[in-house]
Amino acid sequence: MQVGLVERARSGDHEAFSVLVRTSVPRLLGAATLILRDQDRAQDAVQEAMVQAWRNVRALRDLEAWDAWLYRLTVNACYRSAKSARRRSVVELHVDLDREPVTDDISGSIADRDLMGRALGRLPVDQRAVMVLHFYLDLPLTEAADVLGIPVGTAKSRLHRGLETLRVALGGQAGAVLVAQERPE
């Protein structure tokens, strides 16, 4: 069904595009919010991505690549937003996290949800993007790499570094539990 809608949108059918917008925006907004950690900027990024998708929809060669392309547009819009935010931002506060006891089950160490949020927020945006594509949008790392236009090895590396940083921030020992487990293809 989606392929048919994409085909209609590509032929200039705005109604079909509208249906695609309705189905796509919620998860794009989720991804953008997780990447940018700011819902207003995330909305701007998603809108920018969707407008660009409509304008350039005829560049889509493979109709089944619609979702992946939207992810790319959204991530790129997030990158631009993050870049401009950095230009605007003044100081990013660094907060010493209370260290929790080290256990193999780290779920117990994040009773405070805010802890994870803050830890993610301090990751470089390119690492957050890989993590969001992989963990939130359920993309295998090979597809995440395609979306980001980077080699798979680079994607794996970013994911690994991001997870290690998180582990430290959350009170675990680097390398003590797991390296990132790639999701099933």
Added chain:
Amino acid sequence: MNRPMSLDLVVAQWMADAAPQESADQLVDQIITATAGQRPRSRWLALLQEPPMQTQNRVLVGSPNGRLVIVATLLLLAALAAVGIGAFLLQQPKPTASDDWPGFRGDATHAGLAHVGPVGNPVVSWKASVGAPIQHDISILGDVAAVGSDDGLLTGFSVADGTKRWSFAATPPMGGPVGTDGTFYAVDGDGVVHAVRAIDGKALWASTVKILQPSDGVVADGLLYYGSPDGAVTALNVKDGTQAWRQPVSQTAMRTPTVDGGTVVAVDDHGVMTSLDARSGAIRWTKPTGVDPPGTPIIVGDTIYLGVGSDSTTGKLVALKASDGTERWHIDRLLFGPSIFGSVGYSGSADGSLAAIDLTSGTALWDAKLPAAQQRAPAVTDRIVYAYTEASHRVVALDRATGGQLWTFDLDGSNQCCVAAAKGKLFVATDAGTVYAIGGDNATIAVGPIPQAPPSAAPTAVATAAPLTDLQPKLDWIADHGPKDFIPWSLAKAPDGSIWAALGLVDRFAIFEPDGTYRETWGTSGKGKGQFNMRRANGDPYGMVAFAKDGSSYVLDSGNHRVQVFDKERTFIRQWGTFGMRPGQFSETGGIVVDDDGTVVVIDNVRQVIETYKPDGTVISTIPAFPDELHAVTGVNRGANSINIGPNGDYFLSLVEPHLVAEVDREGKLVRTYGGQGEPCALTEQAGPLAWDAAGRMYLAQGPERGDRPAVLVFGPDGSCLGGFGKLGGGDTDIAFPASVIVDGTGIYVSDAGVPDRGYRSAIRKFEPLASN
């Protein structure tokens, strides 16, 4: 089970929880609206513009860099070719850039051209009701379809599924919207123009300038244009509603302007066309076109096309040079203004035809015969012509190339304006308050033969009707005193012998002594007690008064959707009625009469009922005014102009179309009809009010477009045709527009609304009674 979790699962779970859960509807609306005004880039440009996205062995999006040189070369060649064909393309009408349908007849050129309509068999995509008649156009912007309705609402529906997105309320009735750049503009019953945001219905501004009873609006290049009954064209700034300019161009009403390329073209009620500068309103030229009454002009390239109005019995289709109004060609047929694709125009006709006309030569390519005279402006795509015909309230789709029928679709009421095509759907609204979005199943369907149904109402009836016996009675007196703006409509005689003429255009009554001496004027405009709004939704001045034997009066306050009761001293006693479709409510009243026993009777054309009330307003009965049996006889139903009670106690309804009087008994059953085609006393205009004398003779009025037939037809007690009187003219005994007739033992009273621009006066005349045999 509480198992230890690995970090990646924890992160995944946290992300799932942390992502926003609330609805993204507002963002979705913003995106849809933002993109609705844009078109996707052409493929070559998009391929260049969009960075390539690849899997390991395939290019999914965009163009790899290695092809850029080739593409650039092709671009250069394409640009050269584009220059060559540019001039040709400039002459062709183009659909609106975004597949929107801004308003009446599409965009500001009124060419009626759409991107994509329904393809295949018709399928109701959705159907929605607004609860009040819709008499104007539909506007489509992005994912919102907006309609104005007689209850004063502008309602926005989702184009995709018909979900009501919002409604905006103002003084009833709400006119048809026109839209651009994410904003709808509509005029309310007070003549105030409202700007309403498409995505959420938020009011952006209301004009301080009032344009009463304006034409359909048209929007182009930052300005909104309206014609008005005072003969002016007005332009407002879309950004804030301020008046950009106002240009008086005629002594008669101006019809909907058309705009293209910095030029506004507007035509008055008699076909005098004026070309104005769109920015300044400066007049460039004015010329009579010979099309009287005219429809809406259409501009394509350097040619203006003007067809006849929907109410025409004479006229032609003309093609004029836009530069100076010089005629290029004309066709002596009653053709409406064409919807245009390429060099072919598709014109409905008062004779029931829908014709394809080669606009370069004026020759007909095909000619379909639809089963009724009344049509609305078609919408045309590259493959299909979508039209509406009043017979069975039917939408018809014809193959554009051949005129062969593709399908028909019947609606639940009459379409009073036009069809709109956009987003793969056809949008049609009815006076039953329903909005249809008709999609297609994309099936390949066979093209049928060109429809050849005979027209149901031939406009040549005037010429074929046999002459009638002239019963011209002697004139007793003529009265045209009273206020300066004296245009009498409904008449009533009070028990004290005074004659009350409803001046419906100014919401007052002019009262005359029995000898025709002007006594006084009573009433003011407004919504309060003792104030009136005598105009019904379409602007017709249908307010009126009926008297009970005790001298109390019942004013049908039609625009306020109520009945007001006054004692014989004109002290307000009570009122009843609100706008609505339930018993005791009014939607579109056509007349009021008080029976001998004091029962008040009102006909409502939209509720399609005759309702009776006790003097205190309690509903006694509600019966169908237009029973199925009547439909079977007439084929179409556009309501009644008046109601009266005959000597036998039956109700007599003066129908708008076909031109008939229907006698209906107290059970709502059709007894018989009068004045039909082929009868000696055939009506040649809409049936007007009627009355009886003591001998049981029925006096039936008909309007000014009756040709050489009399203003008042007289029937014997058995329904036989006795003759008529009142020829069209400006003489003392002539009657131009008999808006009402009452008869008693002292004589025959006829109110004549006149036709001022033809020199026919507005007056009340009293004639002596006809001889008893």
